[in-house]
Amino acid sequence: MHNNIFIGVLILLIGGACHSRSTEEHSISELHQAIDSRLNKEEGDFAVAFRSLGADPVTLLINEKETFHAASTMKTPVMIELYKQVALGTISLDDSVKIVNEFKSIVDGSPYRMDLSVDSQEGLYSKIGQFSTYRELNFEMITMSSNLATNILIDKLDAKKVTETMRSLGAKDINVLRGVEDLKAYEQGLSNTTTAHDLMLIMEAIAEGKAVSKEASLAMFEVLKAQHFNEIIPGQLPEDVTVAHKTGSITGVRHDSGIVELASGKRYVLVLLSKNLKAPEEGIQAMSDISKLLYDFMKDKEG
Known part of the structure; x- marks a missing residue:
């Protein structure tokens, strides 16, 4: 009798975990589609690399190995x-x-x-x-x-x-x-x-205290936090969100790459790259929209 109860509870736990995992995979798939849909409205080429930090990391990559x-x-x-x-x-x-x-x-x-x-x-x-x-x-x-x-x-x-x-x-x-x-x-x-993938790796190293040392990584994080150009990743995020990041721009190119820290302390790394932009300001708006989508996804996960 006790064995049957134990097996029943185990099945429920496994089933719940599988359901939770499949639900998250479904939401990531929807998020991926939403990002693709938004970027497809712009004339230009884009790459996205996103990874949540901490337990059970979530990764979303689009054209992450493109140069x-x-x-x-x-x-x-x-x-x-x-x-x-x-x-x-x-x-x-x-x-x-x-x-x-x-x-x-x-x-x-x-x-x-x-x-x-x-x-x-x-x-x-x-x-x-x-x-x-x-x-x-x-x-x-x-x-x-x-x-x-x-x-x-x-x-x-x-x-x-x-x-x-x-x-x-x-x-x-x-x-x-x-x-x-x-x-x-x-x-x-x-x-x-x-590539977006490589910038994600080095920002992750800074966020996790693995770039040179914990002390050096923290110092670099503080410098990145003081970024003057804030149109893309932080563009639509609330004031209680910390963004430590580095941008880049030349003709037809607008980039942003950094570490985002929510008010709760949860962190994620985000890299948004673009090239061949016909309308750079519209490209910036699109990438800012992507940043907001990913922020909302992380906030929903907290809830």
């Missing part, structure tokens, strides 16, 4: 390499660094300068010839997407080492070849590239 011009999303790998070299004792975040505006093309070593008119962070240009620190340059690179700060850091850290560090984190397709505005390299097709 995109990295634009300024490559600045997150540069930041990770900076904190790695600090951990190795090679440099300190508060070491002095001279602000210069002359860099060498990876094609032939010829010098080139940054164009102030296309950089989003103009403040550093008034300080050329003066000194800053790695900490300050990193903050400008991430939060204001300063190209000048990026090139100074890449010059000091070495692009090859940045890519090697990405490989150590399991990101097999991110390639950081050079700094910004190396036109000779651009004309030869030598550009920094990424």
Whole structure:
């Protein structure tokens, strides 16, 4: 008799678990369709990589292995390499660094300068010839997407080492070849590239305290939280949601990649990439809509 009761309870538990799993799979399938439907309304190519963190992670991937011009999303790998070299004792975040505006093309070593008119962070240009620190340059690179700060850091850290560090984190397709505005390299097709999948992996590493160390990951999270450009992932999210992220944009390209933390403390990683956009503002709106869909999905899971 007791055995029959036990078996009956076990069947109910297994049945309930299977039902719960099939219900979630159904809701993820519907979510996938809703995202596809929204993106299909736009002229352009998109990729989505989403993963909830913690127990029973949920993953949703669309074109996650397709290659995109990295634009300024490559600045997150540069930041990770900076904190790695600090951990190795090679440099300190508060070491002095001279602000210069002359860099060498990876094609032939010829010098080139940054164009102030296309950089989003103009403040550093008034300080050329003066000194800053790695900490300050990193903050400008991430939060204001300063190209000048990026090139100074890449010059000091070495692009090859940045890519090697990405490989150590399991990101097999991110390639950081050079700094910004190396036109000779651009004309030869030598550009920094990424996939949504790889950006998801490195953001996940930061979120889980596995990028360099827990302490370094937390410091990087705090810098990413101070992001100045907030149109895409945070665009439609409530104020009590924290988004630590890095954007990127060039002609026809708009990206966002980051870690989203709900008021409850639950977290997920989201990467939204785009290229060949005919109407960039509409592409931004579409990706912001996708971010809201995924946020609503996570909130429903909490309920």
